[in-house]
Amino acid sequence: DAGITQSPRHKVTETGTPVTLRCHQTENHRYMYWYRQDPGHGLRLIHYSYGVKDTDKGEVSDGYSVSRSKTEDFLLTLESATSSQTSVYFCAISESDPGSYNEQFFGPGTRLTVL
């Protein structure tokens, strides 16, 4: 299994508070992704990174920011959490550059509840 961990695994917070989720990998993969998964929806990309300090927005980036200061860590911050951000958050990694086979490996997920 790819070495990907996420912390925390579960979090309950209140509306308006900032929240940071961490993804840590030991595979030295270049690409890292943050998704959210909600019932009735497919995985939706929030942000992704293609290298240290190189990030880009996904389809549902509003209200989220990311940072990647080291290859192994990718942080997702909810600047002011809202109830609509209650979800399961998955981090994923992939090794290959776009244009080639690009299997993604997923972390165990973080279940976030915003009250």
Place this chain on the structure above:
Amino acid sequence: GQNIDQPTEMTATEGAIVQINCTYQTSGFNGLFWYQQHAGEAPTFLSYNVLDGLEEKGRFSSFLSRSKGYSYLLLKELQMKDSASYLCAPMDSNYQLIWGAGTKLIIKP
């Protein structure tokens, strides 16, 4: 727009064969992935197709028709542990995966 269509839920019997269909419309196409996701767990990779035809991998096979925007996942000799959701994910022209909502497969004894 981009759209993925899969059945929401399917039921099959242990030992039988089941086919899970996926139709897609994407901006460009660079292959299609199938992932398995057990309840409360992370998705795990099953297969990747980029050319038309059938790819076989043990009890699981995946088929692609690019001209029809269609793929299916075929599971043979079903086991109880195959109860899971199956996610279809084509890759668009920007090499981003576009995820379907998944098909929940229920296996009955």
